[in-house]
Amino acid sequence: MIVVTGATGNVGRPLVQVLLEAGEEVTALSRRPEGEEAGVRYRQADLADPASLKPVLDGADALFLLIAGDGAELDPGEILDVVKAAGVRRVVLLSSVNVGTRPGFVAGGLLRAFEEAVERSGLEWTVLRPGGFGSNACLWAEPVRAYRTVTAPFGDVGLPVVDPADIAEVAAAALREGGHSGRTYVLTGPAAISPREQARVIGDVLGEPVRFTEITRAEARAQMTRFMPEAAVDGTLDILGEPSADEQQVSPAVEQVLGRAPRPFAAWAGRNADAFR
Numbered sequence: 001m002i003v004v005t006g007a008t009g010n011v012g013r014p015l016v017q018v019l020l021e022a023g024e025e026v027t028a029l030s031r032r033p034e035g036e037e038a039g040v041r042y043r044q045a046d047l048a049d050p051a052s053l054k055p056v057l058d059g060a061d062a063l064f065l066l067i068a069g070d071g072a073e074l075d076p077g078e079i080l081d082v083v084k085a086a087g088v089r090r091v092v093l094l095s096s097v098n099v100g101t102r103p104g105f106v107a108g109g110l111l112r113a114f115e116e117a118v119e120r121s122g123l124e125w126t127v128l129r130p131g132g133f134g135s136n137a138c139l140w141a142e143p144v145r146a147y148r149t150v151t152a153p154f155g156d157v158g159l160p161v162v163d164p165a166d167i168a169e170v171a172a173a174a175l176r177e178g179g180h181s182g183r184t185y186v187l188t189g190p191a192a193i194s195p196r197e198q199a200r201v202i203g204d205v206l207g208e209p210v211r212f213t214e215i216t217r218a219e220a221r222a223q224m225t226r227f228m229p230e231a232a233v234d235g236t237l238d239i240l241g242e243p244s245a246d247e248q249q250v251s252p253a254v255e256q257v258l259g260r261a262p263r264p265f266a267a268w269a270g271r272n273a274d275a276f277r
Contacts (some may be wrong), residue, residue, distance in 0.1 A: 001025045001059050003088075005047065008064030009255050010135045011094060014168035016065060018042060022176060027056055046074045050082040055234060056205045057086035062175045066094045074110065076117035083123070090124040090181070092174045093166070097129045097186055098239065101246045105235045115184075124181040126174040131188045131247065132161045132239075134268035137152055138200055144276040148210050150199035154241045155214040160191030161249045163263040165271075170257045185253040190262045192248055198265055210276075217241060 006012040007028030019026050020063070027041045043056045057063070063083055067074065083091060093208045095111045104107060118125040140150045167187055174180040178199055193201075203210035209220045217237055224233040239247060256260035269276075 001027060002062045002064070003027045003057060004044075004064045005029045005062045006064075006068055006094075007042070009066065010133060010164040011167045011171070012066060014165045015171050020167055020174040023174065024176065027060065029053075029056055035221075047079055050078050052074070053079070054086060055081050057083060057088055060086065060088050062090040063088050064092050064094070064171055064175060065114070065118070067110060069077075069222040076110075076114045077120075080117045080121045082204070082220070084121055088123065090126075090172075090175065091118055091121070092126045092128065092171050092180075094120050095127050095129045097131045097188075100129060100184075100186070101221070101244050102235065102239070109117075111268060126180045126182075127184040128167060128171060128174070129184060129186045130162045130167050132159050133167075134149070134161045134163050134189065134265050135272070136161070137202065137265075137269070138272070138275055140199075140202070141275045142273055144206075144210055145203060148203075148206075148208065150195065150202070150210055151213045151215055151236070152195040153215050153217050154194075155196040155212060156194050157241060157243065158194040158197070159240070159243055159248060160188035160190070160192045161198075162187050162189045162254075163266060163268045165268070166254050166258070168263050169256060172205065173257050177256070180257075182271075185257065186251040187253055188249075188251040188262065190264055191250060193265050198269075201266050201269050205266070205273045206276055225233070 002010050002024050004016055007016055008030045016026055016028050027043055029043055029045045045052045045056050093114055095115055097111050098105045099108045115127055143149050199210045199212040221233055
């Protein structure tokens with residue numbers, strides 16, 4: 001059995017589907033579990049309460065570990081102790097490329113602690129470090145629906161955003177197959193794409209133009225601090241506006257693991273066109 005935390009999110013949801021299609025038995029964990037589905041046990045658990053994991057890990061061979069929110073209340077070592085005591089053999093951690101590229105990034109501190117904890121755990125472990133998600137474009141859904149407009153800073157700065165479906169497929173491979181233990185995979189899309197180009201792609205999918213309006217860093221910061229801690233906002237804007245060479249580099253990991261090229265942003269936009277209509 002494979003246990004998936006964050007099972008209702010952008011990566012967890014497609015991961016559950018990939019595992020089901022592969023014939024795996026899945027236990028899907030979230031703080032607010034959804035309805036039942038053939039082949040899936042939906043259970044409630046909270047990583048802030050490691051004891052709540054014990055019953056849902058019973059009989060599990062592998063765990064997909066996703067840290068939601070700022071995770072300030074989480075104890076990586078305690079969580080991994082519970083996982084190991086439950087008899088789980090293999091853990092796949094969803095981390096972030098910024099753990100490697102920006103050691104001082106405040107928002108990456110907890111993920112760095114989890115990486116260190118899984119490496120010390122004695123389990124078979126794999127760390128996934130994706131770059132920016134293509135699904136972050138969902139933040140533009142409302143203005144695109146209402147005004148056919150995308151508003152963002154750094155309009156012509158490109159990053160190789162990754163499709164969450166690709167992250168899910170790589171995670172499934174690491175959970176199910178040998179050969180991935182002790183590996184850290186940086187996951188990106190096939191090419192850098194700027195916000196202006198993303199807006200154009202969304203327009204192509206919709207069959208009508210989507211206008212791009214560039215805003216200043218200060219304007220973007222004022223918007224983002226409404227739902228993100230200030231330190232995380234500043235670090236994120238640094239990455240979006242002045243990415244390092246490593247952050248702009250296309251990684252070969254998706255193709256190495258899956259035997260195919262990563263999906264372009266257009267593929268994500270096409271599957272999610274209804275969000276923008």
